[in-house]
Amino acid sequence: MAQFEQFPINLETLKRSGLxxxxxxxxxxAMIVIPLPPFLLDIFFIFNIAFSxxxxxxxxxxxxxxxxxxxxxxxxxxxxxxxxLNVASTRVVLLEGHTGPAAAGQVIKSFGEFVIGGNYxxxxxxxxxxxxxxxxxxxxxxxxxxxVSARFTLDAMPxxxxxxxxxxxxxxxxxxxxxxxxxxxxxxxxxxxxMDGASKFVRGDAVAGIMITVINIIGGLIVGVFQHDMGxxxxxxxxxxxxxxxxxxxxxxxxxxxxxxxIIVTRVSDSGDSMGEQVSKQLLDNPKVILITAGVxxxxxxxxxxPNIPFLLFGSALAGFGYWQIQKxxxxxxxxxxxxxxxEQTLENEAPVMKELSWDDVPMVDSIGLEVGYRLIPxxxxxxxxELMGRIKGVRKKLSQELGFLIPAVHIRxxxxxxxxxxxISLMGxxxxxxxxxxxxxxxxxPGQVYGTLEGTETTDPAFGLEAIWIEPSKRESAxxxxxxxxxxxxxxxxxxxxxxxxHAHELIGHEELQKLMDQLAKTTPKLVEDLVPxxxxxxxxxxxxxxLLSEGIPIKDMRTIAESLVENGHKTQDATILTAxxxxxxxxMIVQKINGLEKELEVITLSPELEQLLHQSIQGVExxxxxxxxxxxxxxxxxxxxxxxxxxxxxxxxxxxxPQLREMMARFVKHSIPxxxxxxxxxxxxxxxxxIIATVGS
Numbered sequence: 001m002a003q004f005e006q007f008p009i010n011l012e013t014l015k016r017s018g019l020x021x022x023x024x025x026x027x028x029x030a031m032i033v034i035p036l037p038p039f040l041l042d043i044f045f046i047f048n049i050a051f052s053x054x055x056x057x058x059x060x061x062x063x064x065x066x067x068x069x070x071x072x073x074x075x076x077x078x079x080x081x082x083x084x085l086n087v088a089s090t091r092v093v094l095l096e097g098h099t100g101p102a103a104a105g106q107v108i109k110s111f112g113e114f115v116i117g118g119n120y121x122x123x124x125x126x127x128x129x130x131x132x133x134x135x136x137x138x139x140x141x142x143x144x145x146x147x148v149s150a151r152f153t154l155d156a157m158p159x160x161x162x163x164x165x166x167x168x169x170x171x172x173x174x175x176x177x178x179x180x181x182x183x184x185x186x187x188x189x190x191x192x193x194x195m196d197g198a199s200k201f202v203r204g205d206a207v208a209g210i211m212i213t214v215i216n217i218i219g220g221l222i223v224g225v226f227q228h229d230m231g232x233x234x235x236x237x238x239x240x241x242x243x244x245x246x247x248x249x250x251x252x253x254x255x256x257x258x259x260x261x262x263i264i265v266t267r268v269s270d271s272g273d274s275m276g277e278q279v280s281k282q283l284l285d286n287p288k289v290i291l292i293t294a295g296v297x298x299x300x301x302x303x304x305x306x307p308n309i310p311f312l313l314f315g316s317a318l319a320g321f322g323y324w325q326i327q328k329x330x331x332x333x334x335x336x337x338x339x340x341x342x343x344e345q346t347l348e349n350e351a352p353v354m355k356e357l358s359w360d361d362v363p364m365v366d367s368i369g370l371e372v373g374y375r376l377i378p379x380x381x382x383x384x385x386x387e388l389m390g391r392i393k394g395v396r397k398k399l400s401q402e403l404g405f406l407i408p409a410v411h412i413r414x415x416x417x418x419x420x421x422x423x424x425i426s427l428m429g430x431x432x433x434x435x436x437x438x439x440x441x442x443x444x445x446x447p448g449q450v451y452g453t454l455e456g457t458e459t460t461d462p463a464f465g466l467e468a469i470w471i472e473p474s475k476r477e478s479a480x481x482x483x484x485x486x487x488x489x490x491x492x493x494x495x496x497x498x499x500x501x502x503x504h505a506h507e508l509i510g511h512e513e514l515q516k517l518m519d520q521l522a523k524t525t526p527k528l529v530e531d532l533v534p535x536x537x538x539x540x541x542x543x544x545x546x547x548x549l550l551s552e553g554i555p556i557k558d559m560r561t562i563a564e565s566l567v568e569n570g571h572k573t574q575d576a577t578i579l580t581a582x583x584x585x586x587x588x589x590m591i592v593q594k595i596n597g598l599e600k601e602l603e604v605i606t607l608s609p610e611l612e613q614l615l616h617q618s619i620q621g622v623e624x625x626x627x628x629x630x631x632x633x634x635x636x637x638x639x640x641x642x643x644x645x646x647x648x649x650x651x652x653x654x655x656x657x658x659x660p661q662l663r664e665m666m667a668r669f670v671k672h673s674i675p676x677x678x679x680x681x682x683x684x685x686x687x688x689x690x691x692x693i694i695a696t697v698g699s
Contacts (some may be wrong), residue, residue, distance in 0.1 A: 034465050
């Protein structure tokens with residue numbers, strides 16, 4: 001009993017070891033080399049017929065070719081098996097054929113006697129016709145279709161890949177579905193390429209069948225007459241019967257397999273319907289076509305000299321079927337028109353059935369939305385050469401790498417309420433940017449210093465607010481020669497989108513995105529994440545810290561340093577503002593490098609000691625700049641703006657250096673009024689960075 005219990009485990013071990021295929025190939029070689037008794041030949045021939053019928057049924061019921069992706073391999077295995085049987089049966093026929101028609105088994109004998117029917121010439125002709133049908137019609141056609149399908153599938157791969165990228169960028173599909181679609185495309189190309197090669201095996205098998213039959217007949221006559229002293233007629237009677245029977249047993253499965261190959265490669269539907277359903281829908285669902293065919297048959301049926309009764313029978317049957325199809329299509333209308341309802345009944349019947357509202361009826365707002373007027377639709381349609389999808393994907397990839405979290409997909413849709421040339425960008429359903437685009441022209445942007453004027457439509461660059469002119473594409477080189485920066489409409493929209501996403505990055509990260517970052521961090525430092533969330537602080541506090549950092553233009557790529565700083569300071573306070581300040585200190589080197597690059601010296605603007613002391617007193621017990629007097633605030637703003645402008649004129653970053661207590665207040669004070677000014681605290685400056693004070697405000 002224990003031995004039987006171990007048997008499945010041994011089979012599983014054999015399967016996992018990968019020895020199944022080599023053993024099958026060795027068995028095929030053994031069939032060629034080792035003589036088989038007639039009984040085993042019968043078993044193998046019947047198995048070959050059943051196997052080919054099974055393949056045909058699977059091909060008929062496959063919804064699409066990829067549902068039977070292993071078919072090319074099965075064709076190869078079935079062909080090798082059939083050729084091995086031909087060699088084995090040929091050996092038996094030539095060695096034992098002189099003993100009688102049953103020498104090679106009952107299957108070969110039965111097929112031979114059934115087809116020949118007592119007339120060897122007719123039987124031979126029928127066999128040759130069968131081989132020609134398989135070789136010249138079915139196999140050749142299947143091979144040609146496989147070849148063309150493989151070529152067109154490979155040519156269409158780039159377009160399909162671009163369509164997947166477009167759907168992914170527009171948010172119609174997610175990453176998993178996009179990955180599955182790309183895998184399906186690759187498998188489809190591999191399948192048709194394999195079918196192109198497998199069809200050559202089937203075609204070669206048909207040629208081999210003809211040659212084997214001729215060789216068996218000639219060899220049988222030679223063996224029978226010269227080795228077994230049989231008469232030519234007797235030898236021909238026995239060996240021709242055995243040869244034709246052997247050939248039929250091999251060619252009938254070959255014809256079935258070739259038909260299955262033709263059916264598979266000609267399937268073009270992906271609707272999920274079986275072949276019978278497709279034939280019924282596409283061939284028999286149009287009563288007009290059926291009635292016309294019936295009319296032609298009935299007309300031919302009344303012509304004298306024609307076989308009137310068959311034509312009239314078929315014509316009448318088709319006419320009846322067509323009439324039934326018409327009545328079937330009218331059934332819903334007839335049911336609604338039955339009876340004579342009263343006005344009250346009509347109102348009651350026509351009243352729509354209102355289903356109960358559910359949360360599915362409440363639409364979710366898109367994280368990032370892009371709406372375009374109808375004249376801008378070609379820019380997002382890749383079938384019309386639109387490149388905006390690719391540009392937006394590039395923007396998302398670049399910002400995701402820079403900011404440290406995955407930027408959500410941009411949902412693009414047309415909006416007929418917009419002016420034809422306008423687009424609108426929204427975050428969380430709220431419009432944050434809108435501009436007009438001339439899709440057939442290019443934008444020449446004035447970077448600050450140009451050497452001439454251009455003819456065109458004056459406008460403003462939506463991303464940076466610079467003066468610009470819409471020009472014809474033919475004037476591009478001349479505009480660049482005058483110092484203008486020339487960009488196409490797709491770049492204008494993509495740049496505008498990039499600027500808005502950078503400025504509102506803190507609005508794009510929430511609990512879900514932060515949890516994904518924590519999951520990624522847990523793969524390398526699980527203990528750190530375990531000590532932080534939720535053991536030390538809730539996820540919402542970490543989210544708020546990340547939002548504070550992003551709102552000040554600080555990436556959250558270094559999530560490990562951020563988490564370590566939160567763990568270190570989380571025992572002292574749970575205030576997100578204070579924790580953000582501590583995290584900034586930990587990220588000081590990265591913050592300074594982002595502002596000043598690899599320069600060893602950092603030029604800074606400082607506040608006078610008197611002004612700093614006054615600001616310190618003003619924030620005692622109040623919220624930041626709320627205590628600044630208007631005169632003081634105006635004077636402070638003017639001094640900072642002038643110093644910042646001087647730095648920008650010489651091409652260097654403007655940095656205000658303050659005490660840690662004032663940094664957060666001053667950052668809010670200058671955020672919108674002086675956007676180019678960065679505010680740092682003394683504790684955020686790395687020890688190896690040299691400071692150079694270029695201006696002191698308030699002195």
